[in-house]
Amino acid sequence: MKPEISIVVPLYNEELVIGEMAARLTEVMDRSGLAYEIVMVNDGSRDRTAELARAICAADPRYKLVGFSRNFGHQFAITAGMDRSRGDAVVVIDADLQDPPEVIPEMVAKWREGYQVVYGLREKREGESWFKLFTAKMFYRLLKRLTSVEIPVDTGDFRLIDRRVLNEFNAMRERARFVRGMVSWIGFRQCAVTYVRHQRFAGETKYPFNKMLKFAIDGLLAFSQVPLRLASGLGLAASAVSFFFMIYGVVVHYVAPQTVIPGWSSTFSAILFLGGIQLICLGVLGEYIGRIYEEIKNRPLYIVAEEVNFDQ
Numbered sequence: 001m002k003p004e005i006s007i008v009v010p011l012y013n014e015e016l017v018i019g020e021m022a023a024r025l026t027e028v029m030d031r032s033g034l035a036y037e038i039v040m041v042n043d044g045s046r047d048r049t050a051e052l053a054r055a056i057c058a059a060d061p062r063y064k065l066v067g068f069s070r071n072f073g074h075q076f077a078i079t080a081g082m083d084r085s086r087g088d089a090v091v092v093i094d095a096d097l098q099d100p101p102e103v104i105p106e107m108v109a110k111w112r113e114g115y116q117v118v119y120g121l122r123e124k125r126e127g128e129s130w131f132k133l134f135t136a137k138m139f140y141r142l143l144k145r146l147t148s149v150e151i152p153v154d155t156g157d158f159r160l161i162d163r164r165v166l167n168e169f170n171a172m173r174e175r176a177r178f179v180r181g182m183v184s185w186i187g188f189r190q191c192a193v194t195y196v197r198h199q200r201f202a203g204e205t206k207y208p209f210n211k212m213l214k215f216a217i218d219g220l221l222a223f224s225q226v227p228l229r230l231a232s233g234l235g236l237a238a239s240a241v242s243f244f245f246m247i248y249g250v251v252v253h254y255v256a257p258q259t260v261i262p263g264w265s266s267t268f269s270a271i272l273f274l275g276g277i278q279l280i281c282l283g284v285l286g287e288y289i290g291r292i293y294e295e296i297k298n299r300p301l302y303i304v305a306e307e308v309n310f311d312q
């Protein structure tokens with residue numbers, strides 16, 4: 001039977017969580033009375049996640065598993081799950097139960113009212129470091145200022161997406177995968193359901209600082225060209241400063257000629273300053289060019305090593 005709802009769960013080293021996750025999802029979804037399927041995506045875990053996922057699939061055919069050949073990253077895992085979902089709507093949810101499955105029926109209710117995207121808005125985040133809370137807050141606000149796409153503040157990838165929107169999303173094969181931004185870009189009627197983001201059920205975050213930073217930079221560069229314009233802005237500002245220095249030099253030459261030759265330190269700092277700005281601008285250019293190169297190779301977004309329960 002074709003499911004009404006597909007639930008996509010990305011998994012990376014979640015052996016401590018996967019059992020409880022499946023139990024909670026099954027309970028909530030059975031109570032909702034909806035026909036559903038759960039698409040688990042194993043993103044190259046190095047622990048027992050794959051083994052446990054296979055056992056869950058063997059016990060319940062509504063559970064499906066896609067396994068990657070290596071770790072491709074959260075956003076690619078979500079993409080693979082969405083590619084393989086067959087439901088009229090798909091819900092993306094984290095495996096660690098930070099996004100409570102109990103919110104899914106609320107999302108479905110909104111969907112029935114006619115919204116095509118229902119995203120989870122984090123009203124509160126429990127049990128996360130002040131550093132993560134602070135950087136996340138700054139990131140979402142910066143992103144909002146730098147892009148023209150309406151990406152709602154404080155939302156993650158926990159959301160329901162209607163088939164109409166999903167088909168558009170699945171046709172977007174760019175490598176710069178900032179899923180929440182892409183879904184916002186597609187448009188249609190979108191609304192929020194607020195929820196409290198709980199502590200991780202068990203295990204550690206799979207987003208350490210370096211991954212978080214990369215994710216933030218990827219998101220910004222994929223959705224904004226402001227950094228490029230910033231480079232020209234910096235160049236203009238530097239030229240203006242040097243112009244004033246030129247005038248200053250000419251004036252000093254006539255007013256106090258003896259100080260001109262010892263002025264080598266200001267010359268030196270101006271050279272360093274300009275050199276620095278040029279390197280920064282080159283770096284920004286390089287970031288975009290590197291991304292063009294990645295896109296143009298046109299490789300598959302992920303490599304699938306195994307599929308379980310997809311053949312019925």
Ligand code: UDP
Nearest residue numbers: 010011012043073074077094095205206207
């Ligand atoms: N995840 C993944 N691949 C990765 C990193 C994370 O599939 O390379 C999954 C992870 O298993 C979890 C979700 O993405 O289901 C969110 O990760 P996590 O909870 O560690 O992030 P946080 O909530 O701390 O931001």
Ligand code: MG
Nearest residue numbers: 094096098200
């Ligand atoms: Mg988490």
